[in-house]
Amino acid sequence: MLSLLRSAARPLPPLRPLSLPGSRSLFIQTSSTPNPHSLKFLPGRPVYTTPDDSGFYAAATDFNALTQSPLARRLVRATDAVGGVYLGSDFVTVTKAADASWDALRPVVFSEIMEWYASGEEAVAEGQVSDTTILEDDDEVVQMIKELLEVRIRPAVQEDGGDIKLVGFDEPEGIVKVRLEGSCVGCPSSSVTLKSGVENMLMHYIPEVKGVVAVEQGEEGEEVFPDHDYSEVKVEKEGGKPKQSYEEKLKQAGIPFSD
Structure with missing residues (x-):
């Protein structure tokens, strides 16, 4: 998640060739993330592509999510050392148990990714609705939140092998609830990135x-960082000025507007 605060790219380790039955060799790179328990695997070909690059996360204990993703299900079933799987457009982030060793887990992940490509299965079952899909009943504020998350925030977070999902917007309180996924889960820098x-x-x-x-998986009311005091957040009112339209706000944020 530090990519929101810095743009320096980290070098990648050497390519690792793996032979795919009936296909050319599959080259998988690994890249570290700010979370020492998460590792990013880059196979050099598409993994899970969606129009908004929203990605897909499945915790090892999330049965519903695992039933939707053949790839995540393979990785979780292969070993008890996998605690969660995040699928991006061209990468897979695996989060391991704290006591597990990457030396032992890395070959298992390589093998499962290789077998998944050979199987021809989809990464995630079709028909999933993204958290940033703009729905007919979304008001202007929610639309703007979704647009900023999708266009500005999500790409930066995904660079570090994680993701951020919109859980909801508490309009009376003005609080946006999000869920951290992939390498962002348990990452020491998550609280800093969330605020700054x-x-x-x-x-x-x-x-x-x-x-x-930020709220936990399946616990929409539980804050991950409860020590942050939002009661003294100063709100700047527009005071007498015409309220900006959705299109005007997008333009101000440098985001092209499209119906």
Whole structure:
């Protein structure tokens, strides 16, 4: 998640060739993430592509998510050392158990990814609705939140092998609830990035947003960083000025508007 705060790219280790039955060799790279328990695997070909690059996350204990993803299911079933799997457009982030060794787990992940490509299965079953899909009943503020998450915030977070999903917006309180996924789960820098990156950007472009909190998987009301005090967040009111339209706010944020 540090990619929101810096743009320096980390060098990748040498390529690892793996032979695919009936196909050319598959070259998988690995890249470290800010979370020592998460590793990013880059096979050099598409993994899970969606129009909004939203990605897909499945914890080892999330039965519903695992039933939707043949690839995540393979990785979790292969070993008890896998705690979660995040699928990006061209990478797979695996989060291991704290006591597991990457030396032992890495070959297992390589093998399962190789077998998945050979199987011809989809990474995730079709028909999934993204968290940033703009729905008919979304109001203007929610649309803007989704647009900023998709266009500005998500790409930076995904560079480090993680993702951030919109859980909901508490309109009376002005609090955006998000869920951290992939390498962001348990990452020491997550709380800093949440406040200095995500929260600052959303509050800057959307006056209705007063703060951002992260919630656990399946626990929409539970804050991951409860020590952050949102009660004293200062809200700048538009005071007498005409309220900006959705299109005007997108233009201000440098985001092309499209119906």
